[in-house]
Amino acid sequence: MSWFFKSKQVNLAILVASFMMGFVPYFLEVPQVYGFANTLTMVSAVVGQFAIVIAIYSQYRRSLRFISERRKGWVYNIYLLVLMSVMILMGFLVGEHHASYMWLVNSIVAPCSSVVYGILAFYMFSAGARAFRARSLKAALLIIAGITVLLYQAPLTGAYFPGISPYAVFLTEKVGMSLNRMFSIAIITGAIMLNVRMLTGRELAFMGFVGEEGS
Amino acid sequence: MGKEDFNLLKWMATYDKRWTYLLLFILVLLPMIYPIGMPISVSELTKEYYEQLETLEEGDIVLDSWSTEYSGYMELKPGMISSHKYFIKNGIKLFICLGHPEGLALVQALLDEELKSYMEKYDYTYGEDYIILGTALPNQAATLAMATDFQGSVKVDWKGDSIQGTFLDRIETGADIDMISDYTTGAGNPGLINHIVLTFGTPMIQNQIGVSLPGSLANKDAGLITGLLASTRGGSELELLVNEPGPGLIAMDAFTLGHYLLIIFIVIGNIGYFGWAKRVSEERERTTIR
């Protein structure tokens, strides 16, 4: 029986078949097929959610290894496991809407999540202060565009010197936008080509077919 | 004397950047203690967004998608508050879908704290005027399922109560949604555009963080979204338009100073570069931009 699960051909067939179910009905005027494909889409969304257990497992295993080997920071790993377990248990026992669960969410997740992104303002700042030096024509163009937009974005200059706004709007909404448009046109084919390679069985490492393994 | 000048220029080229971090901290916190109240202007982009809001009529149903972490909420807060105040004031029906696990904290922060008294003032009640569907849109698959068969894919609200008998009975497919109002930190949920806007032509307005603005501008130019509110700045402009001054306008002082500080340090860096680094050809700062 195990050959069936191991087989490259069987798994590839499932991949192709499910690709077809996701892909084809969109283009066909057959509502029944579309409906079934939709149900399958929801099934795949549910199946995908099960993967979280694997993430949890690897987190526990990693932390336990740190603790058992007394590696640097092992005490923090004890704390991590305790807090995580307590929160998961609370979620299941008292529910997510309970005040105690929400207390932890509001006290830990909310501020930390804000800091990890907000801290990027500082990194952007130092990178900008370092790179915006007129070393060449390229750098000069960067500086001109950057400072114009910065001046416009600062509300004070935006309000007192409305003359700057058409240039800044032009730079962000036209020049910046065209870069993005070029980017999206340029990368879409690559992504589809990766799918071509997967569907023709040339790139199956994502299923665990690494190296010569598989039959 | 000459030696001291030399040192200053050298410092300008090679200062420890952690000083700038400290300065930025101080300049952001200070105007919150001593507000200056700098004026702002309203951009065309925000005016267009507001015009889109004005196309809604009382009783219209809006898909209110919060695909943001708590951190993104910090940036989108002014826009979220003023948009929702507009919805509440004009009796527009909302069903809120969360696109991120941290959305739960947002419900408390936005609905239970910021907007509570406002909702009471306009008698805006749960079940009748708005419904929270919770984790209804975690990914594209779920969005697609909701867009094609709403009643089949969504049965309960975030607390597990049935949604039958509410205004959501009116929705069969994405075509019955009058507008999508999306608050996102990037691609967020591409399913909204892919499966609702493209398929049913539903208008979609978006409140986007600054980082992901170029992508949204391209989408707006291509007509995929009809209104775009840019970052905190856009939010505070909307506060002016809906005439509900809030956190955005207060933030603008710190916002201005933060921008000016960067410009000042760019100037300092350039003086240092031409005055010292280039002359002694000892450029220590490394970057691609050459």
Next chain:
Amino acid sequence: METWIFLSQIFQIFIAFCLFTTLYGKGNPLRSFAEYSYLAAGTAMSVMWAWNYIRDHAIIGLQAGEWIWIPAIILGLMMWFRIHPKYSYISRMPIAFTIGIGMGWTIRTNIFTQFITQISATIVPLFDQGAMWLFERTVIAVGIITMMSFFIYTTEIKGPHLWSATFGEYFMYLAFGAVFAGTFMGRLGLFVGHMQSYMFPVWKQPYTLGIAILVFVVMLWLDRSGLGEKLSA
């Protein structure tokens, strides 16, 4: 105000400034504490999120007699075999299924949103809306064409292609300047909004400033005494 809410608000400020000490560039226990708290709570939330989704669809669907959820749950459970090296092959099927479906629905729509619509939006009548419109739309088209020509790899760059690619490269740096400024605005907005939630209502201000200074001083002391690196994770 309730004590618990007050404590939560104070703790928020404390843990946020602990995490901000990352900027100093050296490890310290305050930062490690904040980081591990976030990791634990964030992971726990993801678990609840996944469970909610499974409950709202599969479990409720099963109760309503929708048989399709039985194979869905079996496939999901098969995914768990991934963790056992010997039996990990069992997980290949659900992975093939989810990735296959995902590929199908992504590319079928991405070709419209990222390719066709973007090209179509670039092709516009140039001459009927004034000089400014003509200029802007020409810049967009020329920008896209020249920048794209810089990123063509399988032909040699020479002649007119070289001019186009060089112009495209310069154009790109102009765009980078604008995009950089926009990104800075976003991150700054986030940071300002975050600090605002600690400075308003006004009663929070002394606590926030006090905690900020305290964390800063402790961090400096830990660094000077050499304890910082030692006690951090």
Next chain:
Amino acid sequence: MITIVESLFHIPGVVSGRALGLILIIGIFILGIYYMRRRKLPYIRRVAAIDAIDEALGRSTEMGRPILCSYGRGGFAYSVIAAMSVLGHVARIAAETDTRLLVPTGGSHTGYLTRELAVDIVRSQYQMAGKPEMFNMDDMPFLSGEQYSFTAGYIGMLVRERPGAVIMTGGHSSEAMNIAEMSNLVGALTITSGTYVSNMAALACASDYIMLVDEQPAAGAYLSRDPEQLATIRVIDIYKILSLVLIVVGLIILNATGNDFIRGLLAS
């Protein structure tokens, strides 16, 4: 005019307005399979990034410091697969020059899948160089499946090991800026690649060399000489040229004659 084009492209049974998308995708499949089956390798330009990588590796070896190379924290996305080729190249040179190679892995729930491939690639490069004993699993740690503890672990490695070069390609998102600034602080030569526009603009400022847009897959294909990757680049180029032709021809026809043929075509 539009209606004529639409009827031209109206395939019975296919939803109207979606035919062109279908044709374009089928076109990619046909071209892709054709070029992958063809034995002859297409010409590919050597992108400047490769020189930068070689320079960075040489610098690390000279200074006696390790090299740090990461391929992103995502699942099997296009950029991650391409970054694996870069990793293979770096691992080969590291093995040849006896330089220590560090590869942080993980960072997302799908990170444990890509990790297996990465370990396999690095190990096989050491074997091919005849130094299998030099391969050390501890230098490829799994830094948790969560984005920000991955980042923290990554930064921890930078601070502890002080690498001479950091090559960060593939699927990195907002944490990239964090890593790039820290890598600059510890004095490593930093080579990055951006996965979205604003990330690219920020990283261009923060790193010593950046691979823009899809230079990184192109570099990967060049380094690996893998016919399938080269075929991919070829097909991408064909579609880029197609899009350029559509834009130019569409603009000319529309503005010179008022004929809306190309837009009609695109809407079909």
